[in-house]
Amino acid sequence: MLPVGGMDGPDGRSPDWADVRAIAETAERRGLDSVWVADHLLAEMADGSVQGMHDAWTLLSAVAAVTSRVELGPLVLCTSFRSPSVIANMAATLDLVSSGRLILGLGCGWHEPEYRAFGFPFDHRVSRFAEAVEIVVRLLDGERLTFRGDYYEVEDAALAPAPARRIPVLVASKQERMNGLTARWGDMWNTAWFRRPDDRFDERRALIEQALAAQARPAEDVRQTVGVLVEEEDSAEDIAGALSAWHTAGIDHVIATVEPLTIPSVERLAAGAELYRGTVPT
Helix, strand or coil, X not given: CCCCECCCCHHHCCCCHHHHHHHHHHHHHCCCCEEEEXXXXXXXXXXXXXXXXXXXXXXXXXXXXXXXXXXEEECCEEHHHCCHHHHHHHHHHHHHHCCCCECEEEECCCCHHHHHHHXXXXXXXXXXXXXXXXXXXXXXXXXXXXXXXXXXXXEEECCCCCCCCCCCEEEECCCHHHHHHHHHHCCEEEEEEECCCCHHHHHHHHHHHHHHHHCCCCHHHCEEEEEEEECCCCCHHHHHHHHHHHHHCCCCEEEEEECCCCHHHHHHHHHHHHHHHCCCCC
């Protein structure tokens, strides 16, 4: 996870572009597989203070231009903040800029203060998401689409030029309705935040696999990803052990948020990944 705002920058300040770029370039140079940004407009803290956030998609576009190998994506893009047909067009363009490295993470949002501050409706978020994800996926699949829902409409919409490949769509979900939408439209499923596999994770995975069965999709059709917490006291050996545990649990991709969010922390994460890779049979 890259810094996007708040107090994520060095010395507890708000990060600037140089900070984001340096961490992304370190992740790529050290052999990590992907970089991600959260999509928020602001964060209202428990004490009532407000922390600002940089725009996720603008940062992703900039990161795409200064990297060449790592996959990149939002974890996750809030469909409430943008028209779904525009999201599809944005995704096609960023996938072009990044030479096919985008994973399009989507979610329905949850932080009411940012909705209120920026004038977005907070009601019926899952119902709105259901329409949005269908529009996005069908456009990315190359359809010329007319859609009339309760919340969104498009008329004879198409992406031109169409994406050069099928852009994978990741959906973050844990409740029944969102799991059903993941099973219907997603290529990847994400749940977060964990340290190692535990009973809570097992419960969430059982629910997504039930949703996939209800859609008659084999569990292996949707890649399973997990967001994990890497704390300051975790050594490279601790990180390697956690990665091994997630591998044993059948997780396809681990997305780490490291504390503190600094270059040395990314170096420590990469060192743990290197140790882990040394234990995996070729």
